[in-house]
Amino acid sequence: MMEGLADLYATYQSTLAYIGLNGLLALSIYTSLSCGQLALGNAGFAAIGAYAAALLTMNAGAPFPLALAAAAVVPALVAIPLGLPVLRLKGIFLAIATIGFGEVVRIGLVNWDYVNGAQGLVAIPQKASVGLIWIVLAAATLLLWRLRGSKWGFALEAIRQDEPAARTMGIDTASYKLAMLMLGAALAGLAGGLEAHFTFMVAPNGFGFSRVVDMLVFAVVGGIASVWGPLFGASFLTVLPEAMRDLAPLLGIEPGPLRMLVNGLILLAVILFLPQGLVSLGARWRERRAARARRAA
Amino acid sequence: MQQVVNGIFLGSIYALFALGYTLVFGVLDILNLAHAAVFMLAAFVALALVGHGLHILAAFPLAVLGAGLLGVLLERVAFRPLRARADSNISGLISSLAMATIFEAVAYLVWGPNVSRFPFGTIPESQFHLGGAVISRLQVTIIGVAVALFVALTWLVTRTRLGREVRAVAESPRAARVLGVDVDRVIAWSFLISSALGGAAGVLYALAFNAIQPDMGRGVELKGLAVIVLGGMGSMPGAVVAGFALGLTEVFVVANLGASWRDAVSFAGLFLILVLRPRGLFGAAALREA
Numbered sequence: 001m002m003e004g005l006a007d008l009y010a011t012y013q014s015t016l017a018y019i020g021l022n023g024l025l026a027l028s029i030y031t032s033l034s035c036g037q038l039a040l041g042n043a044g045f046a047a048i049g050a051y052a053a054a055l056l057t058m059n060a061g062a063p064f065p066l067a068l069a070a071a072a073v074v075p076a077l078v079a080i081p082l083g084l085p086v087l088r089l090k091g092i093f094l095a096i097a098t099i100g101f102g103e104v105v106r107i108g109l110v111n112w113d114y115v116n117g118a119q120g121l122v123a124i125p126q127k128a129s130v131g132l133i134w135i136v137l138a139a140a141t142l143l144l145w146r147l148r149g150s151k152w153g154f155a156l157e158a159i160r161q162d163e164p165a166a167r168t169m170g171i172d173t174a175s176y177k178l179a180m181l182m183l184g185a186a187l188a189g190l191a192g193g194l195e196a197h198f199t200f201m202v203a204p205n206g207f208g209f210s211r212v213v214d215m216l217v218f219a220v221v222g223g224i225a226s227v228w229g230p231l232f233g234a235s236f237l238t239v240l241p242e243a244m245r246d247l248a249p250l251l252g253i254e255p256g257p258l259r260m261l262v263n264g265l266i267l268l269a270v271i272l273f274l275p276q277g278l279v280s281l282g283a284r285w286r287e288r289r290a291a292r293a294r295r296a297a
Numbered sequence: 298m299q300q301v302v303n304g305i306f307l308g309s310i311y312a313l314f315a316l317g318y319t320l321v322f323g324v325l326d327i328l329n330l331a332h333a334a335v336f337m338l339a340a341f342v343a344l345a346l347v348g349h350g351l352h353i354l355a356a357f358p359l360a361v362l363g364a365g366l367l368g369v370l371l372e373r374v375a376f377r378p379l380r381a382r383a384d385s386n387i388s389g390l391i392s393s394l395a396m397a398t399i400f401e402a403v404a405y406l407v408w409g410p411n412v413s414r415f416p417f418g419t420i421p422e423s424q425f426h427l428g429g430a431v432i433s434r435l436q437v438t439i440i441g442v443a444v445a446l447f448v449a450l451t452w453l454v455t456r457t458r459l460g461r462e463v464r465a466v467a468e469s470p471r472a473a474r475v476l477g478v479d480v481d482r483v484i485a486w487s488f489l490i491s492s493a494l495g496g497a498a499g500v501l502y503a504l505a506f507n508a509i510q511p512d513m514g515r516g517v518e519l520k521g522l523a524v525i526v527l528g529g530m531g532s533m534p535g536a537v538v539a540g541f542a543l544g545l546t547e548v549f550v551v552a553n554l555g556a557s558w559r560d561a562v563s564f565a566g567l568f569l570i571l572v573l574r575p576r577g578l579f580g581a582a583a584l585r586e587a
Contacts, residue, residue: 038387038390085572086571086572089571089575091386091387092326092327092328092386092387092390093530093571093575095328095387095390096328096522096526096567096571097567097568097571097572099519099522100522100523100564100565100567100568100571101564101568103519103560103564104561104564104565104568107557107558107560107561107564108561110557111557111558111561117557118557209515209518209519210515213394216391216394217394220391253406254405254406256405256410257402257405257406258402260398260399260401260402260405261398261399261402261403261406263398264395264396264397264398264399264401264402265395265399267391267392267394267395267398268374268375268392268395268396268399271379271388271391271392271395272378272379272392275382275388
């Protein structure tokens with residue numbers, strides 16, 4: 001029995017780790033979205049966190065906890081000079097500016113010889129276990145969940161619904177938005193640092209535009225009304241390809257394109273029919289049942 | 298001189314791509330991230346038509362038309378249902394991403410992940426010299442087609458009834474509706490024209506580099522963003538000028554700093570413009586800041 005479990009764990013270890021990492025990345029997008037800001041620089045922040053942590057453990061011999069702290073702190077600090085100018089932009093323009101930032105980070109790393117350019121860093125010591133990834137994810141979830149019910153949470157919600165009105169009511173919208181951008185950067189950086197020490201390598205092209213699109217898809221498919229949506233979306237879309245791996249040969253198509261096709265269709269269906277994400281399905285279903293019970297009574 | 302020619306040539310493709318991008322943005326305030334997927338599919342459609350024995354001069358307009366129809370499909374499926382929503386510009390961005398993923402998956406399923414090429418002899422090989430630069434007939438044709446399309450679009454937007462209606466909807470959909478404009482029809486036409494331009498850019502790009510891949514749209518997608526931001530979101534002359542500017546700058550950066558810095562130009566430029574002058578070079582002073 002124990003042996004069977006151990007086998008199962010060995011087989012699915014990397015899936016379990018990626019559920020945790022993708023959950024962190026989805027939460028990192030959610031932090032900005034929770035005050036209505038579509039900031040898409042998180043692949044860049046994850047790259048900065050990954051490189052900062054990996055360089056510390058490899059070249060400076062720093063202990064892993066210190067490296068992990070740097071993975072969170074360095075991107076958060078980078079978010080300050082980035083956020084001060086770009087957070088004045090609205091909606092789509094903020095999204096575009098932050099996409100530009102992410103690409104500049106990636107191209108900068110490709111051209112930086114000290115970190116091996118496009119090849120990236122290899123033979124990073126493996127320090128991050130699945131358990132550690134999940135502990136960090138749990139801590140991040142708790143933090144964001146507590147934040148939601150606090151005075152902060154109400155301020156963020158007010159900014160999301162109507163920013164000028166929130167400012168009129170005396171909420172310092174600029175500081176809140178910057179704080180959430182920094183928090184999102186820290187979470188993305190943590191995910192990057194953990195990933196680097198789980199897979200032993202980082203390369204700049206792993207942090208391109210498609211990576212941040214993935215994060216956004218996790219969050220949107222799960223739903224961005226609460227912390228649970230991004231977590232559910234990340235888990236669902238990380239496990240789904242594993243579940244579909246056996247399906248692809250049956251349909252006679254490659255697993256990669258099948259995964260893309262299914263992801264695209266799910267995202268489209270969610271945005272068209274379930275704007276609150278998959279987690280709202282449960283609530284909807286309960287409502288319908290309650291309505292039916294009322295009618296019966 | 299050679300660099301200038303190459304820059305103008307690359308710039309004309311960027312400009313064509315960005316024109317379609319900025320047209321939809323101007324009309325709807327929506328970023329259509331599936332534009333690059335249409336760019337890619339049009340190239341594949343042209344390839345398939347050439348593969349069936351059609352001459353490239355016949356395949357090109359058909360592929361462009363196909364791209365336009367894809368645009369109409371895109372509008373019906375991904376944008377029209379969301380139009381009434383308060384956050385339609387962000388949800389529209391996400392649904393267009395979904396469509397881009399679906400289009401790309403379809404291209405992988407039909408044509409596979411490898412680079413496809415036009416059969417030998419599709420493209421005339423002849424070259425001539427002009428003031429020390431070597432120019433191929435293909436390059437001249439591509440620049441010529443691009444310029445012809447710029448002229449046609451300018452005429453369409455400034456001189457025709459549809460153009461006036463497009464501009465009215467861009468100004469204010471509500472006011473246009475009050476004045477009797479069929480807003481849904483105008484938006485569908487905008488998507489048709491926009492995607493046709495994107496498709497034309499895709500076929501020309503594929504001919505220029507003779508390489509077609511399902512992910513060929515990705516790089517152009519972000520560069521197109523840089524171009525429309527630089528030119529001023531929604532500004533068509535801006536998109537053309539910025540497209541040529543980017544093409545020329547990239548060619549000079551590759552010649553002087555090396556190929557790996559090429560993409561840094563567009564993103565650093567995009568970033569600086571948004572921070573320093575959000576309306577771009579030619580954009581109207583709209584409310585882009587909160």
